[in-house]
Structure formats: C-alpha cells, structure tokens
Amino acid sequence: DAGVIQSPRHEVTEMGQEVTLRCKPISGHDYLFWYRQTMMRGLELLIYFNNNVPIDDSGMPEDRFSAKMPNASFSTLKIQPSEPRDSAVYFCASSFTGGPVSAPGELFFGEGSRLTVL
Amino acid sequence: SQQGEEDPQALSIQEGENATMNCSYKTSINNLQWYRQNSGRGLVHLILIRSNEREKHSGRLRVTLDTSKKSSSLLITASRAADTASYFCAKYGRLYNQGGKLIFGQGTELSVKP
Numbered sequence: 001d002a003g004v005i006q007s008p009r010h011e012v013t014e015m016g017q018e019v020t021l022r023c024k025p026i027s028g029h030d031y032l033f034w035y036r037q038t039m040m041r042g043l044e045l046l047i048y049f050n051n052n053v054p055i056d057d058s059g060m061p062e063d064r065f066s067a068k069m070p071n072a073s074f075s076t077l078k079i080q081p082s083e084p085r086d087s088a089v090y091f092c093a094s095s096f097t098g099g100p101v102s103a104p105g106e107l108f109f110g111e112g113s114r115l116t117v118l
Numbered sequence: 119s120q121q122g123e124e125d126p127q128a129l130s131i132q133e134g135e136n137a138t139m140n141c142s143y144k145t146s147i148n149n150l151q152w153y154r155q156n157s158g159r160g161l162v163h164l165i166l167i168r169s170n171e172r173e174k175h176s177g178r179l180r181v182t183l184d185t186s187k188k189s190s191s192l193l194i195t196a197s198r199a200a201d202t203a204s205y206f207c208a209k210y211g212r213l214y215n216q217g218g219k220l221i222f223g224q225g226t227e228l229s230v231k232p
Contacts, residue, residue, distance in 0.1 A: 043222040056219060091160060109160035
C-alpha cells in the first residue's frame with residue numbers, strides 16, 4: 001500500500017485566499033484524523049472521522065476551517081479565508097480498528113502539507 | 119491545551135548511550151503510544167502499550183507504563199545517530215466521550231552525536 005497520501009506538500013498563498021488540503025487514507029482504514037503542527041502549539045487534533053462521519057471537530061479553530069469526508073478514500077480540509085496565523089504543517093492520519101468507536105490503534109501519518117500564508 | 123507533559127524537551131547524547139524520555143498524563147487512558155518524527159517528515163508509530171500492560175519491548179526500544187503515577191517512559195538503548203528525531207507520546211482517552219481522540223504531547227527532541 002502507498003500509505004496516507006497528502007497533497008499539496010507545500011502551499012504558499014496570500015491572506016484571504018481559500019486553501020484546500022487533500023488526503024487519501026490507507027484503503028480499509030475506518031478512522032481519519034487531521035492534525036496541525038506548529039512550533040508554538042505542537043500537534044493539535046483538529047477533527048476526526050469514523051467511517052466517514054465527523055465524530056469530534058472541537059479542535060477546529062474557527063468557522064474558517066471546514067473538513068469533509070465524502071467517501072472512505074478521500075478527505076479535504078478547507079480554510080476560507082486563510083490568515084497568516086494558519087501557517088503550519090497539516091497532517092492527515094488514518095487508522096484501522098474494525099471495532100468499537102473507543103479503540104483506535106496505531107495511526108499512519110501522511111508526510112504533511114506545509115502551508116504558508118503571507 | 120491538548121498537550122500532555124513530556125520531559126525533557128530536548129536531549130543530547132553520544133552514540134552508544136541510552137536515551138530516556140518521559141511522558142505524564144492526567145486522565146485515565148485506554149492505551150498510550152509512542153511516535154517518532156524525523157525532521158520534515160510525518161510521524162511514525164513506534165510502540166503501543168495498553169493500560170493493563172506494564173512494559174513492552176521492540177528491538178532497542180523499551181516502554182514502561184505506570185498507571186498509578188500516570189506516566190510512561192521510552193528507553194532507547196545503544197543509541198545511534200540515526201535515532202536523532204523528535205519523539206512523541208500520544209494518549210488515547212478512556213472516557214466514553216473521548217472516542218477515537220488521540221492526543222499528542224509536546225515531544226522530546228533527541229540529538230545523538232556520532
């Protein structure tokens with residue numbers, strides 16, 4: 001398997017522009033997570049899905065952020081409008097449990113999308 | 119804050135020495151995981167220890183878990199320059215409403231000098 005695939009790897013945009021980050025999880029995985037990593041705040045969980053359904057989006061910083069998972073093989077994280085403080089590395093990760101909602105195991109991470117908002 | 123407490127924040131050792139990193143948490147856990155991140159890369163899972171386990175080994179890695187003290191340690195024995203990376207613990211909440219929430223600590227930046 002190719003692993004978790006994220007695109008783009010790097011994105012430089014100007015304040016106010018819309019940014020869409022994409023993720024293809026590992027086939028068969030039933031959990032998908034979006035994390036944001038910055039020097040100041042470390043790794044923050046933004047939102048996660050179980051079987052394509054958003055379970056917890058309490059980490060999404062503002063209404064400017066939205067995430068969707070239209071099917072088991074694709075998810076997007078959108079920022080509209082973007083601001084300089086959104087500059088960070090955004091990671092997508094997937095996991096397989098096949099069991100109760102409360103028991104994900106090992107997470108497989110993509111290589112991340114480095115976003116710079118000028 | 120979503121982060122737990124890890125210490126030290128940074129650790130610099132010579133090749134061949136052992137490296138110990140600690141992780142503490144506040145609420146009950148289902149399992150605790152350790153991950154490694156090389157500079158500019160995604161995180162890679164190292165080891166998972168469940169709440170009913172006290173110690174686990176994987177190659178040169180040894181993880182311990184003390185649920186009474188709400189702490190875990192990662193020991194890397196006979197370190198190599200290639201072990202230079204950031205190491206994170208991630209706690210999986212046991213509360214019913216925690217669901218699949220895996221929360222990462224701030225990490226320990228390990229530097230192994232040849």
